[in-house]
Amino acid sequence: MSDPTRYDLAVIGAGPLGAATARHAAESGASVLxxxxxxxxxxxxHEGTWAGYYDQGRLCHVLEVPLMTSxxxxxxxxxxxxxxARTGIDFLTPTHSVTVLPAETGERSLWFDRDVLARNAADLGVPVDALDEQELAQAYPGLRFEPGHVALREPDxxxxxxxxxxxxxxxxxTAAGATIVRDEVVARDRVGDDVRLTGAGGGTWTAARAVLATGAATxxxxxxxxxxxxxxxxxxVVLAEVAGPDAVSMxxxxxxxxxxxEMVFGGIVMAPVEYPDGRWYLKISGSSLLxxxxxxxxxxxxxxxxGGHPGDLEMARVLLAELLPDLEVLSLRxxxxxxxxxxSDLPYLDWADESTVVLVEGERGAMAADEIGRLAAGLALTGRWSDTIPHAVFAAEWSA
Known part of the structure; x- marks a missing residue:
């Protein structure tokens, strides 16, 4: 159904970045769709695009590169x-973030450079612990780490x-007045000074400005x-089902x-979280990421x-058997x-044209989405950049 209302801002995409943009724009007093x-x-x-946020667990920490991500x-x-507190929706579970890596990493990956990660945490005033091989084993006695590996730990x-x-x-x-429409935008046009959006269901909407926040499907x-x-x-993502939250302490x-x-695994192993089916799973991902x-x-x-790459199942089975030899894995999928x-490994937060801001972040976007959305809302509504971070940091690059 068409909506005759003209909005100050229309946000295309209702994932972490789009939802955060809509929230901050609405709370500033703008009319938002x-x-x-x-x-x-x-x-x-399934037909069509897909969102990476259809998941129950992402690591929220500062042991990241580049520093801007943290x-x-x-x-x-x-x-x-x-x-x-305001919404009554709790989306955080405390965990230790532990980056495990060989004591001698060489030139393998900046993401696993212990000195860089430690400096980034120090720059942000976040305490982290450096654990040698013995300290790592003592800290997590139920886990079996590869010999010669050490770690950085962010306890909070x-x-x-x-x-x-x-x-x-x-x-x-929505509490601040935003309107949510569950549809997929299939066309974006200019009508005078306004942006007109058309949905797959036939609806049309107009706004003074738009933010395109459709992630990996942009x-x-x-x-x-x-x-x-x-x-x-x-x-x-490989989900390893376990008996419950107390099946393993990790x-x-x-x-x-x-x-x-030779690197035999590079990625994430997440402590158990509950999924919508009521079961508890460890999440493993990384080997075939790119x-x-x-x-x-x-x-x-x-x-x-x-349903994902089936070859990752064997990778996960071997990894868990070595890392958690006493764990009973009920199923793998x-x-x-x-x-x-x-x-640049940084978000794009830039003008696509005079009326639309394009907003893209990669696999680590969820933990930073609220701030990225705040910045996007400010840029789209005011037409200017006012943050202490230079806008050029988030400049979009376009294919030739």
Whole structure:
């Protein structure tokens, strides 16, 4: 159904970035529309795009590179208690964030450079512990780490539930007067000085400005006049079912596991969280993260229908048998996910044209989404950048 109302801001996409943008814009007094589909019920028969936030657990911590990622996350994190209290939706579970890596990492990955990660935490005033091989084993006696590996530990980290974060952001947005339409925008046009959006269901809406916050599917939407310089990948999450939250005592780990000079695993192993089916799962991801580049809606939909890369199941089985030899794993299954990457490893938060701001973050976007959305709302509504971080840091790059 068409809506005759003209909004100050229309947000395309109702994931973490879109929901946060809508929330901050509405709370500033603007009239706000946010348009985005519900999560599909069945990936096996899915058509169209997909959102990476369809998940229960993301690590929320500062042991990240580049430093800007951690800074944006810290700004978001400071507002989380108030958002939880106001909406009654708790999306945080305390955890230790432990980055495990070989004592000698060489030139393998900046993401696993212990000195860089420690300096970033120090720059943000967040205490972290450096654990040698013996201290790591003593701290987590139920885990078996590869010989020669050490760690950095952030004791006051969280597992963030991205589905619940989105629910909280949208709850706060609607409380401030925002309108949510559950549809997918299929066209964006200019009508005079306004932006007109058309939904797959036939509805149309107009706004003075728009924010395009469609994540890894941005280029696939067809809503931009040119392609962003981003790469979209079909990622795989392996869910290892356990008996419950007390089945294992463990931190959440970013892990680089090296044996005989070769990396045998690089990714995340998350402490158990409860999923919508009422079961508890450890989440493992990383080995095939960037192995499946995708182009367009059809390739994204086809990837989702696969349910993820089945080869990751054996990787997870071997990893868990070595890491948690006493753990009873009740089942293993894959889930599809989407991630995207920018050349700078930083978000894009920039003008696509004179009326629309484009907003993209990669796989770590959930923990920083509230701050990125705040910045986007300010830029779109006022037309100017007013933050102490230079706007050039978030400049979009466009494909030739």
């Amino acid at each position: 946010v348009v985005g589909p519900e999560e599909p019920a069945d990936p096996a028969g 800074l944006l996350a810290m700004r978001s994190r400071r507002r989380f208690p108030e958002l939880i 980290a969280f597992i963030l539930n991205p589905r619940a974060l989105v629910a909280a952001e949208l709850s706060a947005a 280029n696939a939407t067809g809503l931009l006049d040119r392609r962003l310089a981003t790469a979209t990948y079909g990622a795989t 931190p959440t780990m970013m892990m680089m596991k090296v044996r005989g000079g 192995d499946f580049p995708l182009e367009g809606r059809e390739e994204i939909a086809a990837w989702v229908r696969t 894959t889930r599809p996910c989407l991630v995207c990457a920018t050349p």
